[in-house]
Amino acid sequence: MRIAPFLITAAVTTALVITLNTRLTIGGKEAPAFGSFLSPQHGFWQNAEPASENFNADLTFTKLNGKVDVYLDDRLVPHIFAEQENDAYFVQGFLHAKFRLWQMELQTFAAGGRASEILGEKGLAHDREFRRLGMMYAAEIALKELEKDPVIISECDAYTAGVNSYIESLTESTLPLEYKLIGYKPEKWSNLKTSLFIKYMAYDLASHDDDFEMTNAKSFFNVDDFAKLFPAIQDSLDPIIPKGTVFEKQKVFPVAPLNADSVYLNSHELAVSETSKPDRENGSNNWAVSGSKTKSGAPILCNDPHLGLNLPSIWYEVQISTPSFNAYGVSFPGAPGVIIGYNDSCAFGNTNGGRDVRDYFEIKFKDDSRQEYSFNGQWIKTTFRIDTIKIKNKPDFIDSVAYVKLGNDICPVMYDKSFSGGRNTNNKYYAVRWKAHDASNELKFSNMLNHAKNYADYSAAATNLHTPGQNCVFACKNGDIALRTQGEWPAKWMGQGDFVMPGYDTSYLWQGMIPQDEVPYQYNPERGFVSSANQKPVDETYPYYLGRAYPMYRGFEINRRLKNMTAITPQDMMALQTSNYNAFAEMAMPLFLKNIRENDLSGEGKKYLEYLKEWDFKNEAASKGATVFELLWDNFEDAVFNDEFAKAPKVVMHPFESSLLEGLLKDTAYKFLDNINTPQKETMADEVTMAFKKTTDSLNKAANEGRLDWGKYKATHIDHLTKLPALSRLNMGVGGGVHNINATKTTHGPSWRMVVSLTAKTEAYGVYPGGQSGNPGSKYYDSFVDQWAAGKYYSLWMMTKEEVGDKRVIAKITFNKN
Amino acid sequence: MKFFISFILTILLSFAACLFLPWWSIAIAAFLVAALIPQKPGKSFLTAFAALFLLWGSLSFWMSNNNQHILAHKISQLVLKMDNPIILVLATALIGALVAGFAALAGSYLRSTKR
Numbered sequence: 037m038r039i040a041p042f043l044i045t046a047a048v049t050t051a052l053v054i055t056l057n058t059r060l061t062i063g064g065k066e067a068p069a070f071g072s073f074l075s076p077q078h079g080f081w082q083n084a085e086p087a088s089e090n091f092n093a094d095l096t097f098t099k100l101n102g103k104v105d106v107y108l109d110d111r112l113v114p115h116i117f118a119e120q121e122n123d124a125y126f127v128q129g130f131l132h133a134k135f136r137l138w139q140m141e142l143q144t145f146a147a148g149g150r151a152s153e154i155l156g157e158k159g160l161a162h163d164r165e166f167r168r169l170g171m172m173y174a175a176e177i178a179l180k181e182l183e184k185d186p187v188i189i190s191e192c193d194a195y196t197a198g199v200n201s202y203i204e205s206l207t208e209s210t211l212p213l214e215y216k217l218i219g220y221k222p223e224k225w226s227n228l229k230t231s232l233f234i235k236y237m238a239y240d241l242a243s244h245d246d247d248f249e250m251t252n253a254k255s256f257f258n259v260d261d262f263a264k265l266f267p268a269i270q271d272s273l274d275p276i277i278p279k280g281t282v283f284e285k286q287k288v289f290p291v292a293p294l295n296a297d298s299v300y301l302n303s304h305e306l307a308v309s310e311t312s313k314p315d316r317e318n319g320s321n322n323w324a325v326s327g328s329k330t331k332s333g334a335p336i337l338c339n340d341p342h343l344g345l346n347l348p349s350i351w352y353e354v355q356i357s358t359p360s361f362n363a364y365g366v367s368f369p370g371a372p373g374v375i376i377g378y379n380d381s382c383a384f385g386n387t388n389g390g391r392d393v394r395d396y397f398e399i400k401f402k403d404d405s406r407q408e409y410s411f412n413g414q415w416i417k418t419t420f421r422i423d424t425i426k427i428k429n430k431p432d433f434i435d436s437v438a439y440v441k442l443g444n445d446i447c448p449v450m451y452d453k454s455f456s457g458g459r460n461t462n463n464k465y466y467a468v469r470w471k472a473h474d475a476s477n478e479l480k481f482s483n484m485l486n487h488a489k490n491y492a493d494y495s496a497a498a499t500n501l502h503t504p505g506q507n508c509v510f511a512c513k514n515g516d517i518a519l520r521t522q523g524e525w526p527a528k529w530m531g532q533g534d535f536v537m538p539g540y541d542t543s544y545l546w547q548g549m550i551p552q553d554e555v556p557y558q559y560n561p562e563r564g565f566v567s568s569a570n571q572k573p574v575d576e577t578y579p580y581y582l583g584r585a586y587p588m589y590r591g592f593e594i595n596r597r598l599k600n601m602t603a604i605t606p607q608d609m610m611a612l613q614t615s616n617y618n619a620f621a622e623m624a625m626p627l628f629l630k631n632i633r634e635n636d637l638s639g640e641g642k643k644y645l646e647y648l649k650e651w652d653f654k655n656e657a658a659s660k661g662a663t664v665f666e667l668l669w670d671n672f673e674d675a676v677f678n679d680e681f682a683k684a685p686k687v688v689m690h691p692f693e694s695s696l697l698e699g700l701l702k703d704t705a706y707k708f709l710d711n712i713n714t715p716q717k718e719t720m721a722d723e724v725t726m727a728f729k730k731t732t733d734s735l736n737k738a739a740n741e742g743r744l745d746w747g748k749y750k751a752t753h754i755d756h757l758t759k760l761p762a763l764s765r766l767n768m769g770v771g772g773g774v775h776n777i778n779a780t781k782t783t784h785g786p787s788w789r790m791v792v793s794l795t796a797k798t799e800a801y802g803v804y805p806g807g808q809s810g811n812p813g814s815k816y817y818d819s820f821v822d823q824w825a826a827g828k829y830y831s832l833w834m835m836t837k838e839e840v841g842d843k844r845v846i847a848k849i850t851f852n853k854n
Numbered sequence: 855m856k857f858f859i860s861f862i863l864t865i866l867l868s869f870a871a872c873l874f875l876p877w878w879s880i881a882i883a884a885f886l887v888a889a890l891i892p893q894k895p896g897k898s899f900l901t902a903f904a905a906l907f908l909l910w911g912s913l914s915f916w917m918s919n920n921n922q923h924i925l926a927h928k929i930s931q932l933v934l935k936m937d938n939p940i941i942l943v944l945a946t947a948l949i950g951a952l953v954a955g956f957a958a959l960a961g962s963y964l965r966s967t968k969r
Contacts, residue, residue, distance in 0.1 A: 037963065037964055037965070037966075037967070038963045038966055038967070041895070041959075041963040042960055042963035042964050045956055045959040045960040045963055046960040048956050048960075049881055049885075049953065049956040049957045049959075049960050052952065052953055052956055053878045053881055053953060056878075056949065056953065057876075057877075057878060067933070070949060071877050071878060071949065071953070072876065072877045074910075074914075074945065074946045074949050074950075075872065075877035075910070075946075075950070076910055076913035076914045076917060076946065077869075077872040077873065077877070077913070078872065078876070078877045079877070080925065080929055081913070081914045081917045081918065081925075081946070082917075083925060084917045084918055084920070084921035084924070084925040084926065085921060085925075086917075086920040086921060087920065087921060087922045087924075088920070208876075213925075217932075760932060761931075762928045762929070762931035762932040763928055763932075812925060812928055813921060813924060813925030813928075814924070815922070815924060817924075
């Protein structure tokens with residue numbers, strides 16, 4: 037033995053192995069441990085799924101009660117045939133995990149405020165925010181509620197067992213790619229995680245509020261200006277439930293506090309705001325037309341929920357066939373059942389209700405210890421929830437959150453001296469009252485809908501959906517169509533919850549919920565269709581206050597088009613769903629064209645004005661006029677409001693586009709047109725011409741970059757959840773926009789397009805911007821993206837047991853009971 | 855002949871070990887083969903280097919090819935900042951080869967005596 041060389045080379049080898057087995061930080065970024073990551077038998081190469089992958093399998097589990105056959109079709113959609121209903125949920129859980137585990141787990145980590153465990157310290161602000169909003173608190177309450185329901189808890193138990201059966205089968209080699217990249221391992225699934233996922237949807241869809249921004253705006257502007265900037269009424273509104281509908285007799289009478297005018301509505305006290313918010317445009321479209329308007333004579337139901345565009349997609353397509361029901365549609369990896377889809381009798385879909393169900397109350401504590409708070413003139417003892425936040429590579433962070441009892445509601449004091457969401461809180465304390473904290477059983481809603489045979493079943497199912505409230509559309513083979521603006525909503529007095537409220541007495545609290553029989557709905561209306569697109573659900577005759585923040589132009593356009601359509605085919609509905617017509621631009625353009633002073637424009641400006649004049653109000657991918665309009669509108673808005681807002685608090689509400697447009701349409705001498713910093717009085721012509729000059733500069737820049745076409749300018753992209761560009765689809769170049777029925781924005785848009793014609797044999801179409809596999813190494817990872825981008829659909833196949841020999845079936849997975 | 859036997863043995867032992875053990879079991883495989891079949895240190899290094907270069911290179915190429923290089927395109931952009939599956943295959947092969955080579959060198963020094 038040559039000791040010295042041996043020791044040296046042994047040491048070099050050991051050092052090499054240790055280095056390659058360690059996650060190194062290279063250029064500020066943590067890299068995977070290259071040895072295990074590159075090893076062909078352990079690392080990412082194992083995730084390079086063969087293009088001709090054989091998915092056939094024969095599996096056995098003790099948790100099953102009968103046999104389940106799963107047929108995977110050529111789009112990798114599973115058709116689950118189960119002898120026992122709960123076995124179908126076991127298999128659905130297994131398949132969700134097999135194809136989407138990493139995403140499922142990440143979403144529940146994010147929901148529960150555990151991002152720091154994966155991301156390290158940069159996840160801490162998110163985690164504190166989510167925990168202080170009471171996400172875990174809400175999920176625990178919801179879990180207790182569903183444990184009381186024997187049908188739903190056994191459904192969840194089966195689902196959880198299915199997910200865990202897959203997780204238990206994983207080895208280092210078969211871990212999903214992202215675990216290898218980031219360097220951690222999945223933990224067991226649980227019913228609490230399913231509950232957390234549902235709260236994550238509640239966060240995404242039903243937690244938006246502008247209370248702090250509105251409070252600050254109210255404190256900055258005088259009463260008249262505030263009313264002009266933030267009107268409660270929209271002139272062009274075509275509500276979901278048509279104007280003139282007679283509502284159920286009012287049974288709950290919310291009363292405004294006696295001092296509401298002085299202490300609340302006209303108070304000029306400043307507040308603060310939170311850091312991140314769910315997208316306000318988490319909107320969607322749905323409608324159903326009755327047989328009287330269709331070519332086949334059968335109803336057609338359509339739905340396209342607009343959500344953040346991500347890979348892996350939020351949706352997973354599935355058919356579930358059991359002795360008690362047979363449903364097809366999209367499911368959420370993380371929860372059992374079909375969420376949007378159809379069964380053998382009817383079809384169902386949702387758009388977001390978008391009402392304000394998250395309000396803040398200012399709390400007065402006796403001292404900084406937060407041990408006692410003032411309520412109804414008494415000092416009441418606080419309870420504390422101690423949250424231990426684990427942080428990767430760092431010691432735990434302990435957060436103690438005060439919970440106060442306001443009336444019957446226990447609310448977390450979300451913002452206090454230790455956590456302000458990154459802003460100056462003026463050392464105040466704000467408790468949050470969020471509807472998602474209340475006990476409810478949303479899984480019952482989808483379970484009953486999956487089983488629904490008729491309108492009565494649908495109505496009974498819908499009342500279980502409390503939060504996030506949705507506009508639930510329905511159509512049935514017997515010809516019925518319906519739409520409920522469903523949810524359990526607080527009955528509010530005029531203006532309640534628009535601003536931060538005093539939390540020291542009973543009078544400002546929510547006083548009750550709107551009874552379910554007062555939920556506005558339409559059932560087989562005379563006009564032959566029902567529709568919703570997140571606009572305000574009702575007109576001013578509805579007795580409860582519903583807030584003022586609703587987008588309305590998509591709904592306006594959908595109703596106008598549906599009203600005039602007859603002999604409708606599914607293809608007509610696809611054309612409507614993918615329509616890039618901009619009703620907002622149609623209303624705004626005459627104002628622009630009448631007022632732009634062409635002679636003041638440069639040569640290039642005149643060329644861009646030509647594009648605008650020739651524009652057909654469609655945000656098509658190749659349209660240059662759309663780019664001119666969108667930029668011009670933004671610059672115009674700035675020109676009108678920037679002077680007034682220059683000295684406003686940083687956290688402040690800005691008017692909606694509809695408020696500015698309608699203000700101008702009503703009054704050409706709109707007050708805010710005048711630039712308050714100049715001696716002369718500016719007019720519409722001054723402001724829009726100035727905005728056009730500014731727009732010309734931006735357009736020149738865009739032209740130089742070859743981005744004058746709207747699709748290129750908007751540059752829609754579908755990001756992987758890690759935001760790593762290599763795993764994302766960038767520069768999709770598609771049309772659409774915020775006020776188009778095809779509301780495809782830069783990172784947000786139609787997440788599932790579905791058209792279901794309820795003829796004797798159902799004819800259904802659908803597509804989502806993703807693919808059935810969550811594995812970036814699979815050809816099924818993004819296989820639907822191009823079809824979606826082209827505005828095309830797939831024919832949806834409600835498979836029958838007789839069709840097992842069909843050429844579309846590429847594999848069979850058999851699940852046997854042990 | 856020794857070269858050839860060592861070469862084949864290193865490949866087989868590495869592959870088998872990695873079916874059950876972590877990736878660094880290739881170092882143990884190369885070390886054992888070099889210690890059991892004495893060769894000059896330089897030759898031992900080369901043998902194991904070539905064995906793992908071939909094993910990891912061909913395995914990863916074969917997998918990537920079956921995958922139509924879908925994943926290698928993405929991972930090469932992520933790790934190498936360039937879109938080149940073949941370089942990613944070569945990088946994989948090189949990492950395995952280096953580890954095995956040094957392990958074999960150590961194995962060889964364990965057995966060799968000064969001339």
